[in-house]
Amino acid sequence: MAAEAVGAFQMANAQLTDLMASVEANKFQCQRLVTRSGMIGVFVDQIAGRPDLATPSIVVGIKLLEVAVLRCQEQLRAHTAPSWLRRVYESGTDTVSFEQLNRSLAESAKGINADLQVKQIFNPSDDETDRQQDLVDLQRREDEFVFKLSNHDEGLAAQYPAPADRVTAIRRQFQTILQECVPKPKEQRETADSLLEGFIVPYAELKLEKKLGGGAFGEVYLGWWRTDKVAIKVLKGGDNREFMNELKLMAKLRHPNVIQLMAVCLEQGHNALIMEYMQRGSLFDVLANQRVELDWPRRFRFASDIAKGMAYLIGQKILHRDLKSCNVMLREDLGAAKICDFGLSKMLQAKSTDVVGSIRWIAPELFRLEPNTEASDVYGFGMVLYELATRRLPFAEYNDKQVEEAVKKGERPIIPKDVPKGYADVIRVCWDQDPSKRPTFEKIVREQWLEPTTPVAPVAPASFAFPRVPSVAPGYFPQQFYLNPSTYPPALGPKPPPRHESRTIPIQVPQRSVSLAPGAMPRGVQVLPGQQVGRQPLPNYRGAEARVVSNEIPGLQVGQRLILQEAWSDGTARGIDPSNNQMFEFPIRVVRINAGAQNTYGGVPMQMQGYPVAQTVQYQWNRQ
Template identity: 30%
Template sequence: MQTGATTVLKFLPSILRIAKTIYEITKQVTANKNQCKRLSERVKCIVDILQDDSIDKSDSPSMERALKNLKGTLKDSAKFIEKFADASIVSRFLHNSDHQQTFEELTTRLSNNAIDLNLALNISAIFDQQQDVYDRRADLAEISSKLDEIASEMARQQNELLKQNKNMKDEFKRRFDSFKYSLRQDILKAERGVEAKEMEEEFKLFLHIPYHDLICEKLIGQGGFADVYKGMWLSQHHQVAIKQIRMTDLTENVKQTVLHEIATMYKIRYNHVLGVLGACIEPNCYALVVEYMSLGSLFDVLKNNKHIQSWRDRWSIALQMTKGVNYLHSISIVHCDIKSLNFLMDQVIDGYLVKISDFGLAKIRQETSRQTKERAEQVVSSGTLQWKAPELLKFGKPSKASDIYSLGITYWELATRSEPYEDLDEAVICQGVKSGERLDIPEDIPPAFTSIITSSWSQEPKKRPTAEELIKEITKMTSDTVEQSAPSNVSAATANVITPELSPNNPESKLEDLINQFKLGSTVNLNDQQITDLDMPLVAQQAIVKKKCTSLWIERNQITLNGASVLADALYNNLTLSELWLFSNQISDTGVKYLSRALAANQTLRKLGLAANNITNAGAEYLATLLQTNHTITMLGLAKNKIGNQGVQSLAKVIAKQKSGLQTLTLDRNEFISDSSIESLIDMIKRSQSLQVLWINDCGLTNDGKRKLRDKTASKKEFKLVTTYEYSS
């Protein structure tokens, strides 16, 4: 036996076993048969040649790495194909768009495996993209032919989930129509026509959630433009609130305005602003999918005597309400409909969490009012008049100051547990407010709380404080005074409830104290602080906005795509931060997308460290798009991710252009980068007039590939190329 064959012989039995499993499972699939069969055939082409004695069986680290990568691809392929043999017909078909992306990813990986193993294959023929298109269309045609079977299964599922729903029949029809609509969208995408490109642009604005992926379980609220349901986001197994907007059809112009309103809300991530998780935009359903807040609105909570039993609770709620309003005002959003019904609440360990909702919906409200005129006018007039500022009653324009007036009325509700102007005629309310009359404030309300109420509802808009000034005032009041005596309807027994903002041992307070130790315009180091997404609004506001830090280090924390979204918001118009280091978090491709969009026009940031963040080819392509317009980033750190050849080639193509200002690129320890990327890297190094350093060690490059890369670029003087790195023990 030849010594050189030991590596192949070590891996071959397990590779053959997994391949055999793939062949057997493929015979049993009942959906996406053509694509599964094509994937199986490609596996067989590679495995058959591996058994041929004529192939190179050199016992080298590069051969071992290539075989190990192939084994991993085969395992993932088997697991993926098995979905179409075992799952119910609904789960096999409903998320076909997601399946398509996985098919493409596995095909790319197999192709790269074949190249890395240097197999005698006609890669372009075996991995023909046109064949993939035909297979995709054939599978979609099969799905179209099984609509009756899918409807039957969806009906069974509907019966289980909606046993108590009297409108089950209508709900089922809407979900089935949604599935058919999604299927038509998939077919259009497969055709790759003009419509497909338009859909792609639309889908970039926010996460589109099909209605058939949602279950409306219980009606929990009705407002001027929408019905709100507690529900389930099926594919995510996540409880949500589904706000079904009362619209039936939209003109193209109106639709584009609505889409951009939703996109604005979707982009906002802040602790005290209700998060929009996505939206359903379908012919028979327009809905926002938002965070579910178990206690409902502040209006509801005030009606329940079990909650808000201390003045400490009230101060905390007032502070959180004001923070939400202040954040919207800081990004130039005037709410226009502030009231207790639009502050949503949840119970947390230390007290209550408050978030403002229903902001940025001017066009949606207008269109809903037009389509359901009689009902909308009735609800709006009775639901918002009590909170309207006097200048709005005189047909003035909504402003931040009019929002503050409405906030003052809501403070009054919080203090008194009463409904403003209850049982009074609308004409009487209008006349009284315009003439300067205000609600009575009971004597047992603490003077400090009375002060924020009266200042907020001043008759003259210019005399009202800003939200930021109110935050300072509330914070000062709560730190300077002890718990005030409770009014007659407050139980003193529960007056020791401590809320997150006011707890001396609260982690948020400690983090804020830490940030405050750094000087204005300096480096802020928050490494290893167990920072999560919930902390990111504070980090963004305190470190980036207030401290105007020039360098921000947040390495080895627990930040995900949601935290990245908050960072992105802070970076849009930032003029001070030049370095951002995020090593070893969980940013992922979607988080990279948020950051890339924010930095596209940013002219300040120079260094961006994203190593060890589970970034794949998709994330690398977002960054490549960023570098097309941003020429100020000089250092990009992408080490220790999951980027492969496709991502590297996208980056290399952009960096090769003369306009790119990138000087240092780190791609080390991305094991999916193979010799397939050598030519692109050589072209990038030779053509780029800015790039000075490239780290590409400990990837999937062979020794021959590294040698070729060094030799072909040796003529470029003062260029540092790291293909091998000796780590100190």
């Protein structure tokens, strides 16, 4: 057993040494890993010659050393052709990764009782010298690096089609990354450490009150941190890569239209982000509540705030990749909107063709596995503008497969005629099928495409009364009252062709049989003269809120919140979970419908479509 472990470690060490010959960048730090691993290998060889030393715990320690060396191999491969250009472009001297690998080697060496050797081999001053030498080498090779990356990176070529723009962007990013790698004076390091101590807080300081929502990676709670009411996002457990990604991004963000990270807890089993709390909740919740009436100046304010927040993120070289109404939070007085949820976000330079996000907001090019870009976030922004205008989910009538097919063919939701023309033009140009024709967020903000010229009055807390939208002719909007007349419509250019709205894809829903005696109808449903007996649509419940009261349907849990899309006379319904946009079909008896709710996220009050109101509602409650 010991011989096998030693042999595997020695083979890994030999492969690591061979890789060193192909390293293109950060050679001093890579060579240090190879040297240290080789020195530890000498001690392992001594164990192999002394069977009395090869205890079970030592064998385990040798296996852990092999794992640490294999990780060092991955680091060296990242610094060989062709990946080294992208690695340096994103990480410079890659200090954090090298520190982690050296720490892993040192801890593993202690597992074979090599504590004395560890102190001699792992000298921090050697690491500092290696980093400085690698930094000087990269600075000296700046022109070589920029030339090679501009000519060999397909993602950057697609992002910056013009060679001159591409070279300028690469050089600017390269210089920024290297500047961040410059060692800081001792006083600066001590100040940074002090700030970090106040930023990382113990879990005991947090008090969770109630769950606000959740997703695949974590759950968000309303709670208290010291004397502040906050939103606390708690990692569910398991893989914490998404959590750490969100932490790294949020920690450096400071903007009035981006949710502020206040502190973080990193205790084992208690990873949590402490963020500012937005009392009004998400834009999705406000749009789904028909008691909240939104005038157009306020909708323009929300749209403008989202654009400003996204422009800031892009300026920080961050792609959101999941922009939707659920990830936009509103202040209690409805005076501002802020972007949140950066679990899926990526650095702008990171080439990623992952199809992530929520399908109703995913840009068409991502279905073709093209890289995520600012243009794909702009497409999602166009869908959010549609939500604001109509108070409807994009493609509300379609299932996920139908949404994908529609988007690929260039189909888009129909924009109602009473939406302001300038606003509708922004929607169309943002969700254009061609990513190159979509505007940048910087242009939208700079030219004030969505800036309201009418002041938006704050709303008193807990108030749901808003002035109604002025009555205007279809397709017309009093531009001088709500829009900035200096930028509409010339700033948008010619109106895009109406091909996106010329037709809709028919929904093919398989007919369902009704388990009833011949000629019978469910209790409480009255068939009016001329109506067909069978599976009939019940009132247009799209948007009505419901809560699950039974666990009999896979995927549905008691207390889970659903927004109904459709209901039928055979006792079945279809609804969407707003936390993850997943669609479910289920018997009505497994949910409790909010009897006082109107048709919320559908945009119009409930219409009973031929069924008497009292009898139909009685039927719903009898089925529970």
